[in-house]
Structure formats: structure tokens, C-alpha cells
Amino acid sequence: MSIDAPAVLGEPIPRLEGRQKVTGEALYAYEYRADEVLYAWPVQSTIVTGRILRLHTDVVLAMTGVVEVLTHLNAPKLADGDDGELLVLQSDRVAYRGQVVALVLATSIDTAREAAAALDVDYQNDGLDVELSAEHPKLYAPEEVNAGFATDSEQGYVDAAFATAAFTTDEVYTTPALFNNPMEPHATLAAFDGERLDVRDSSQGTSSVQQTLSTMFGLDPANVRVRSEHVGGGFGSKGSPRPNVILAVMAARVTGRPVKIAYTRQMMFALAGYRTPTISHVRLAANADGRLTAISHQSYTQTSTIQEFAEQVAEPSRHLYAAPNRLMTHRLAALDVPTPRWMRAPGEAPGVYALESAMDDLATVSGIDPVELRIANEPDVDPESGTAFSSRNLVGCLRRGAELFGWAERDPRLGIRRDGRFLVGTGVAAGMYPAMTSASGARVRALPGGRYELGVNATDIGQGARTVMAQIAADALGVPVSAISVDLADSTLPKGPVAGGSSGTASWGWAVTKACERLRSELAAGAPVPPEGYEVEVETSVDVDAMAPLARFAFGAHFVEARVDLDSGEVTMPRMLGVFAAGRILNARTARSQFLGGMTMGLSMALHERGELDAVLGDYANHDLATYHVAANADVRDLRVEWLEEEDRQLAPMGGKGIGEIGIVGTAAAVASAVRHATGVKVRDLPIQPDRLIGQLPPRFL
Amino acid sequence: MEHAVDVLPTTDESAATASAGPPTTRVTLDVNGSEHPLDIDNRMSLLDALREKLALTGSKKGCDHGQCGACTVLIDGRRANSCLTLAVSAEGSAITTVEGLADDEGLHPVQQAFLDRDAYQCGYCTPGQICSAIGMLREARAGWPSHATHDVALDGVVLDDDEVRERMSGNLCRCGAYVNIVPAVLDAAEGSAMRDAADSHAAHAPDVPDASVTRGTTAPDTTAATR
Ligand code: FES
Numbered sequence: 001m002s003i004d005a006p007a008v009l010g011e012p013i014p015r016l017e018g019r020q021k022v023t024g025e026a027l028y029a030y031e032y033r034a035d036e037v038l039y040a041w042p043v044q045s046t047i048v049t050g051r052i053l054r055l056h057t058d059v060v061l062a063m064t065g066v067v068e069v070l071t072h073l074n075a076p077k078l079a080d081g082d083d084g085e086l087l088v089l090q091s092d093r094v095a096y097r098g099q100v101v102a103l104v105l106a107t108s109i110d111t112a113r114e115a116a117a118a119l120d121v122d123y124q125n126d127g128l129d130v131e132l133s134a135e136h137p138k139l140y141a142p143e144e145v146n147a148g149f150a151t152d153s154e155q156g157y158v159d160a161a162f163a164t165a166a167f168t169t170d171e172v173y174t175t176p177a178l179f180n181n182p183m184e185p186h187a188t189l190a191a192f193d194g195e196r197l198d199v200r201d202s203s204q205g206t207s208s209v210q211q212t213l214s215t216m217f218g219l220d221p222a223n224v225r226v227r228s229e230h231v232g233g234g235f236g237s238k239g240s241p242r243p244n245v246i247l248a249v250m251a252a253r254v255t256g257r258p259v260k261i262a263y264t265r266q267m268m269f270a271l272a273g274y275r276t277p278t279i280s281h282v283r284l285a286a287n288a289d290g291r292l293t294a295i296s297h298q299s300y301t302q303t304s305t306i307q308e309f310a311e312q313v314a315e316p317s318r319h320l321y322a323a324p325n326r327l328m329t330h331r332l333a334a335l336d337v338p339t340p341r342w343m344r345a346p347g348e349a350p351g352v353y354a355l356e357s358a359m360d361d362l363a364t365v366s367g368i369d370p371v372e373l374r375i376a377n378e379p380d381v382d383p384e385s386g387t388a389f390s391s392r393n394l395v396g397c398l399r400r401g402a403e404l405f406g407w408a409e410r411d412p413r414l415g416i417r418r419d420g421r422f423l424v425g426t427g428v429a430a431g432m433y434p435a436m437t438s439a440s441g442a443r444v445r446a447l448p449g450g451r452y453e454l455g456v457n458a459t460d461i462g463q464g465a466r467t468v469m470a471q472i473a474a475d476a477l478g479v480p481v482s483a484i485s486v487d488l489a490d491s492t493l494p495k496g497p498v499a500g501g502s503s504g505t506a507s508w509g510w511a512v513t514k515a516c517e518r519l520r521s522e523l524a525a526g527a528p529v530p531p532e533g534y535e536v537e538v539e540t541s542v543d544v545d546a547m548a549p550l551a552r553f554a555f556g557a558h559f560v561e562a563r564v565d566l567d568s569g570e571v572t573m574p575r576m577l578g579v580f581a582a583g584r585i586l587n588a589r590t591a592r593s594q595f596l597g598g599m600t601m602g603l604s605m606a607l608h609e610r611g612e613l614d615a616v617l618g619d620y621a622n623h624d625l626a627t628y629h630v631a632a633n634a635d636v637r638d639l640r641v642e643w644l645e646e647e648d649r650q651l652a653p654m655g656g657k658g659i660g661e662i663g664i665v666g667t668a669a670a671v672a673s674a675v676r677h678a679t680g681v682k683v684r685d686l687p688i689q690p691d692r693l694i695g696q697l698p699p700r701f702l
Numbered sequence: 703m704e705h706a707v708d709v710l711p712t713t714d715e716s717a718a719t720a721s722a723g724p725p726t727t728r729v730t731l732d733v734n735g736s737e738h739p740l741d742i743d744n745r746m747s748l749l750d751a752l753r754e755k756l757a758l759t760g761s762k763k764g765c766d767h768g769q770c771g772a773c774t775v776l777i778d779g780r781r782a783n784s785c786l787t788l789a790v791s792a793e794g795s796a797i798t799t800v801e802g803l804a805d806d807e808g809l810h811p812v813q814q815a816f817l818d819r820d821a822y823q824c825g826y827c828t829p830g831q832i833c834s835a836i837g838m839l840r841e842a843r844a845g846w847p848s849h850a851t852h853d854v855a856l857d858g859v860v861l862d863d864d865e866v867r868e869r870m871s872g873n874l875c876r877c878g879a880y881v882n883i884v885p886a887v888l889d890a891a892e893g894s895a896m897r898d899a900a901d902s903h904a905a906h907a908p909d910v911p912d913a914s915v916t917r918g919t920t921a922p923d924t925t926a927a928t929r
């Protein structure tokens with residue numbers, strides 16, 4: 001599909017910035033240059049909690065090339081921007097190991113690094129409390145959980161339903177601390193020109209960074225410009241400003257010179273956010289034909305002592321299946337740890353893992369086929385709100401997946417298929433993710449000669465926003481994509497929401513559609529195009545607020561074949577299939593890549609990823625890419641994606657549901673299901689590393 | 703220019719790091735066919751020298767510890783992690799970065815294959831993947847076996863999906879583009895232009911026998927597989 005052809009939404013247009021990315025021309029935040037730039041290097045606490053007694057900055061300041069050392073004693077005071085993690089260098093208190101206690105500024109990277117390592121800090125050490133458990137004495141019920149959902153919800157009588165059920169399950173499922181690890185570490189370049197601040201930030205949304213900087217530094221927002229033209233992945237970890245951008249701006253203010261900062265990979269494990277470990281106690285009760293009579297999902301997660309972050313782990317269990325008796329709760333413990341943050345499909349990734357693992361347990365207990373069990377529990381309306389779904393094609397995904405995967409030939413017996421030294425099995429799980437939309441601005445300008453300039457504050461973090469926004473504009477204007485130039489990821493553009501929650505494309509795209517349609521009709525009505533162009537600017541609050549109150553979700557079904565090595569306990573997946581129903585797919589090429597990327601991260605969550613807490617030091621011990629393994633090329637075999645044609649007129653006008661997250665939701669449950677089918681061993685604590693299986697496998701030679 | 707950070711990348715020979723203090727060495731780096739005389743802080747990695755001193759920021763820093771492959775460049779035709787290479791030790795070697803792959807005739811076939819297969823998303827691992835793929839294809843042509851090679855006694859390497867996956871596993875991609883990277887690399891291996899193109903910096907390359915590279919399985923086409 002060429003960008004010169006008449007535009008059609010859905011066509012697999014290649015990424016507009018592709019050439020820059022394969023030639024190395026695309027510039028990421030740290031790569032812009034500035035005269036007289038200083039390199040910033042954070043110094044991190046080596047205690048977990050306590051007070052800074054003394055910082056031996058004199059030694060460091062004496063080093064050639066060191067320009068300044070910022071500490072809580074000399075750093076500018078910041079206003080509270082509603083995020084305790086951003087109040088860096090504001091007090092002598094230490095709240096977790098790895099928190100920033102000083103910032104070294106030097107004329108080269110090597111000097112900055114060496115100086116930071118040379119800074120001695122004396123502490124008063126007040127001990128630590130870092131291990132989450134479902135019995136932790138500090139557990140409490142937050143006022144609400146993330147995204148504004150209710151902490152607890154209850155319908156009917158769960159315990160009574162268990163007393164009369166034909167089949168029940170009652171198990172605990174856990175996921176460990178998981179780290180987003182985008183390949184580009186968090187980075188910022190900040191420069192003041194008088195009162196004007198110019199920032200290049202590795203961020204998923206420049207509007208929110210601009211707003212936070214203005215608030216915290218007391219700057220006129222009109223003087224603050226934030227840009228994120230190319231971003232090397234985020235997966236939620238760049239979804240709000242992180243300490244890097246505050247430190248860079250602070251240092252630029254103090255020194256009067258441009259400052260750049262990049263986290264090391266190791267720093268990211270403390271300073272970039274991560275997915276909280278989760279504990280889910282899930283109980284299911286069903287009647288003889290597998291219809292659920294009760295769903296209970298009680299979740300336990302952690303936050304820090306400086307910022308509340310309550311992951312909505314049990315929230316998806318309110319929507320996936322029907323049952324007359326339901327209980328969903330969230331309990332949170334504020335521990336001496338870095339604040340957990342969003343990581344791809346927060347809430348859904350760990351929550352659906354737990355619920356879908358429980359469904360797999362129920363299938364095993366009841367002897368009902370796991371695909372049919374899910375279909376039997378399909379709700380007519382959203383179980384939580386009682387409202388209709390805008391569209392819901394989970395059954396279609398399951399049926400199509402079963403057909404493509406050859407599910408009908410599956411022998412349900414556990415642990416009976418051998419191929420040499422491998423046990424082989426297949427598994428399934430469902431996935432869902434909310435289709436959200438928020439208000440956005442956009443502007444578009446017609447130029448003489450048939451060219452158009454689109455300005456929308458989207459961020460392209462790899463999902464393909466630049467390309468899809470151009471496609472949406474071209475479609476609305478009835479011109480080829482090549483007639484559109486796109487400006488994005490710049491806070492001087494009309495305000496736009498963050499690239500997160502799988503809501504970016506719908507939110508920005510609605511504004512683009514509206515702007516382009518208005519422009520088109522005004523031009524058709526005879527508006528003249530002067531040499532500088534004819535521009536319209538729109539905002540979509542009214543449109544988004546007017547959306548009908550419906551339950552909107554994307555759905556998916558994962559089918560997985562697992563092979564378990566009897567010698568080592570190692571699991572590999574020769575086949576993985578994801579079938580999705582996500583409204584209209586706006587670009588078949590980039591969408592497929594996003595689904596694959598989500599599934600790949602799901603595979604990685606299922607088999608590899610785990611932050612190993614060192615309970616003595618109070619930190620995650622495996623904080624680098626050698627010891628925290630993310631899926632590598634050889635871990636991924638035959639991964640396939642398909643999607644259903646789904647028309648949903650109750651979404652943003654392009655008709656698409658977000659797809660950035662649905663790919664990871666349910667993957668790990670499908671893997672655990674396949675491993676059980678292969679071996680007869682059900683693993684309920686991720687990841688399914690060899691040690692979880694090796695002692696429980698049959699002998700290789702019978 | 704209204705703001706300092708608008709300054710476009712330029713070669714920065716002024717070398718802030720050279721201001722008295724840490725020991726420096728005067729070296730000449732041969733990068734993408736050009737000679738660059740530089741005063742280098744002895745501690746500086748080749749990656750930082752490329753990015754901070756020569757404004758060649760195509761080589762990426764993902765870990766600085768040899769754990770991710772984002773910084774992969776070709777040194778005398780062989781792939782290397784530039785974050786693990788001291789800049790001062792690179793004198794006398796021909797260094798090729800992602801910026802040096804395309805020529806007047808267009809993109810390198812591996813670059814083109816990455817575009818055609820959508821073998822990237824955020825693009826941050828991509829330069830390293832591309833340089834690594836070029837080095838890897840050369841290794842395969844030289845007959846170097848890998849963990850995935852079924853019969854090391856055979857002449858030449860049959861590149862199939864498993865061989866590519868194995869040989870490319872030093873380059874992490876958190877966006878999860880592996881499923882597209884594998885066919886992209888195989889496309890490039892298969893392309894008839896490949897032999898010449900992989901040698902577009904042949905002057906830097908060690909002598910490798912032109913062993914046959916055969917494409918094994920057929921990878922699914924990027925776009926046709928979807929509906
Ligand atoms: S930056 Fe060199 S291997 Fe990661």
C-alpha cells in the first residue's frame with residue numbers, strides 16, 4: 001500500500017518515519033545537542049529508609065569537570081505536583097533503596113558517572129519493610145483504585161453459592177514485580193532561555209509533562225515547551241513524568257546551562273516505575289453445566305510510602321463473566337519500595353491472568369472443555385453495570401481461534417503426550433481490555449496546492465501513531481496520505497492525552513477526524529486558502545461527554561502449544577495464536593505488530609520475568625538485562641495474529657478500539673493452561689521457570 | 703534558533719571532556735569511511751564517542767553493559783557492542799555504524815527488509831538489530847555454526863528461522879518485533895543484491911569465503927497473513 005494511493009483506513013501503510021528509524025536519523029530525547037551541555041548523574045540511596053546525615057560533596061566538587069552537586073540542602077524548592085516521586089531532593093528523608101539523594105553535574109558522561117560513584121553519604125538507617133503478603137499488617141482498603149474504580153464491589157451471596165455449587169475452585173495466583181524495560185532508558189534534555197524552558201523528554205505525553213513542570217517549578221505554562229518526537233518504547237513507564245525530567249529541569253535552572261540526563265538500565269528498576277507484585281485469591285463456583293454461580297476475586301498489591309498507586313487487579317473480573325454472586329476487593333500495603341506504576345495493561349494483565357487461570361482450574365475440575373466453559377459464561381450485559389456492551393465478540397474470538405488452532409482434535413487428558421524428551425500440551429485463555437476515549441484537541445491547515453499540515457499532540461512510542469494519524473486525516477479529507485504532514489508530540493500543539501490505556505488512537509483520532517471534516521466542509525463552502533494556509537482547530541470534550549453509557553471493551557483469545565523439557569523443566573512455545581476483536585483495525589501492518597508485541601511481552605511474563613526481591617537489602621537484586629530476562633528472539637517461535645471484522649458504531653468515529661494492551665492480556669494464563677495440559681502440573685505463581693516444574697515431572701525414561 | 707536544544711546535531715570537536723583532568727589520548731577513528739582525529743577521555747566507550755563526540759546517535763544505548771545489543775556496530779566487518787569497546791582501542795579499525803550503511807544507490811538491503819517487514823516499532827533497538835544482522839549474515843556466509851546448526855560438518859550454513867532467531871538473540875527488542883525481524887533478515891539474506899551489499903564496506907571486512915547461504919523455510923509475509 002503506497003502512501004500516494006487514495007487513503008483508506010485499515011490499509012497497511014508503512015510507518016512514515018521508517019526511513020529515519022532504519023538509518024539512525026530519528027532522534028530520541030538524549031540525542032539532541034546543546035552548547036555547553038552538562039551531564040547529570042543521579043546518586044541513589046543505599047539504605048531503604050532513614051535520613052541523610054551528611055553528603056561529602058566537597059570531595060566530588062573538587063574533581064575536575066564537576067560543576068555542581070545538587071542535594072536536598074541546595075536544590076530549589078518544588079511545588080507539589082500530586083506525585084510524591086517527583087519531589088526529588090526536597091528533604092533528608094529516604095523512602096526506598098535507590099531513591100535519588102543527590103545529582104552530580106559534570107562536563108562529560110564519564111566524569112559525571114565517576115563523581116556520582118565517589119559521593120559518600122552518611123545515613124541514619126531506620127530499617128525496612130519491603131515484602132508483600134496477603135497477611136501483611138499494613139494492608140488497607142484505598143478510597144478507590146486506579147482509573148477511579150471502586151475498591152470493593154459485592155453482589156449476592158458468594159459464600160452461600162459455594163455451599164450449593166456442583167464445582168468449585170479456591171486458589172491463590174501470584175505475579176511478581178515486573179519491569180517495563182523499554183529499550184530507550186528514560187532521558188531528558190532541558191534548557192532555559194531566560195524564563196523559557198525547552199525540554200526534550202522521553203515521554204508518552206508532552207501535555208502532562210508540560211503541566212507538571214509548570215506547576216512544580218512555578219512557570220508560566222506558555223513558557224514551557226516539551227517535545228518527544230521519537231520515543232523508544234514506554235509500555236506505561238513513561239506515562240507520567242518521572243524524576244529524570246524534574247532533575248534535568250532543576251539542574252538547568254541552577255546552573256543556567258542545558259542539562260541532559262539518562263537513567264542507566266539499573267536505575268530504571270528503582271526510578272522508572274514497575275508493575276506491583278500481585279496476589280489474587282480467586283474462588284469460583286459453578287453448577288453442573290459449568291455456569292458460574294459465584295466469582296470472588298480478592299487482590300493484594302503494594303504501593304510506596306510516598307505515593308499511593310492502587311492497581312485495579314480485580315476490576316476485570318467484574319466484566320469478563322456473568323455470575324449472580326460476585327465479590328471483588330482490593331487491598332494495598334504501603335511498603336518501603338519504589339512506587340509501582342502502570343505497565344502494559346495495568347489491572348488486566350495480572351488480574352485476567354488470575355481469573356483465567358481459575359477458569360482453567362474450573363475446566364479441569366469439571367471436565368468441561370475450557371473453550372466451551374468460557375462460552376457458557378458469556379454475559380448478556382456488562383455484569384458490573386448492567387449496561388449493554390457496545391460490542392462483545394469474545395465468543396467469536398474463541399471459536400475462530402479454536403478453528404485455526406485445531407482445538408477440536410485436542411485430547412483433554414493431562415500429561416500424556418510425549419515427543420522425545422518433551423511433554424506437549426495446548427492451552428487457551430481469554431483476554432479483555434477497556435476501550436477508552438478521552439478529549440483531545442487537533443488542528444489542520446490546508447495549504448495552497450493540496451497539501452495539509454496536521455497538528456495533534458499524539459506521541460508515537462512505537463505503536464505507529466504518526467502513521468495512523470496521517471491515515472485518519474487523509475481518510476477524512478479524501479486525499480492520499482502523502483498529502484499530509486504530521487506534527488506531533490509537542491506541547492505547543494493543541495492539548496492531547498497521553499499515549500496510554502490503549503486510548504490514544506481513539507482520542508487523538510477523533511479530534512483529527514473532527515478537524516478534517518470541518519476543514520473539508522468549510523473549504524467546500526468556499527473558504528479561500530490564503531498563501532499561509534487555512535486552518536481549523538477543534539477539541540472533543542463535548543463529543544466524548546456525549547457518548548452513550550455503554551460498556552466498551554476489546555476482547556481476545558489466546559491459544560498456545562507448550563513443550564516442556566523433561567530434563568530441564570524448560571518450557572518453550574512452538575505455537576501461539578491470538579485472535580482479537582477490537583473494532584475497526586486502522587492500519588493492518590502496525591496493528592499486527594502491536595498485537596505481536598503484546599503477545600511477546602505476555603510470553604515473557606509467562607516464562608521469564610521476575611523481579612527477585614532481596615529482602616535483606618530491600619531491593620530487586622536482578623536489576624539489569626542480564627539477570628532480569630526479557631524475551632529474546634530465540635524465545636519466540638511461531639506467533640500468529642488474526643482479528644475479526646467488528647463494526648462498532650458506539651466508539652470514536654473511526655470505529656477502532658485500542659490495541660496496545662489487549663495482546664498481553666490472557667497470554668500467561670494460556671501458557672499456564674498449556675503447561676498443565678502437557679505435564680499435569682499447574683503453576684499458579686509466575687513465571688513458569690524450570691524450577692517450578694522440574695521436581696514434579698515424570699522420569700524421562702520409563 | 704529560539705532555543706538551545708534546537709541546535710541540530712553537528713560534529714562537536716570542542717570536546718568538553720578534554721578540559722584538563724582525566725587522562726586523554728589523541729586518536730583517529732575511522733568511522734563510516736571518514737577519519738576523525740579526537741582527544742578521547744580514556745574511560746570513554748566507543749558508543750559514547752560516537753554519540754557524544756561525533757553526533758552519530760544512530761547507535762543506541764540500551765544498557766551500557768553488553769546486555770541488549772542496541773549499540774551494535776561493525777568493527778572491521780564484525781559485529782561488536784560499542785558500549786563494551788573503549789574508544790581509544792578502536793583506533794586502526796574500520797568502524798561502520800547504521801549511518802554508514804545506506805549509499806547513493808539507496809538503503810542497505812537489510813534496512814529495506816526491516817521497512818518492508820515492519821521489523822521494528824519504536825525503532826530504538828533497530829540500528830543495533832540491523833548492524834547485527836549484517837554481521838550475522840557475514841558469519842553465516844563464512845560457515846560459522848551456531849547453537850541452532852544441525853550439522854556442523856556440512857559446508858555452509860542453511861539459514862532458517864531457527865538459525866536467525868538464535869544468531870539474533872543478542873539484540874533485545876522490547877517492542878517484540880522478533881516475529882518480523884526473522885523474515886526481514888531472511889529476505890535480506892535471500893536478496894541477490896545481498897552479496898554485494900553486505901560487502902559495501904568490504905574494505906573493512908576480514909576475508910570470508912563466499913560459502914553458500916541458503917534460505918531454509920519460508921516465513922509468512924508480513925501483511926498477507928492478516929485479514
Ligand atoms: S548498550 Fe551496548 S549492549 Fe546494551
Ligand code: FES
Nearest residue numbers: 823827875876877
Ligand atoms: S523496536 Fe522498540 S525495542 Fe525494538
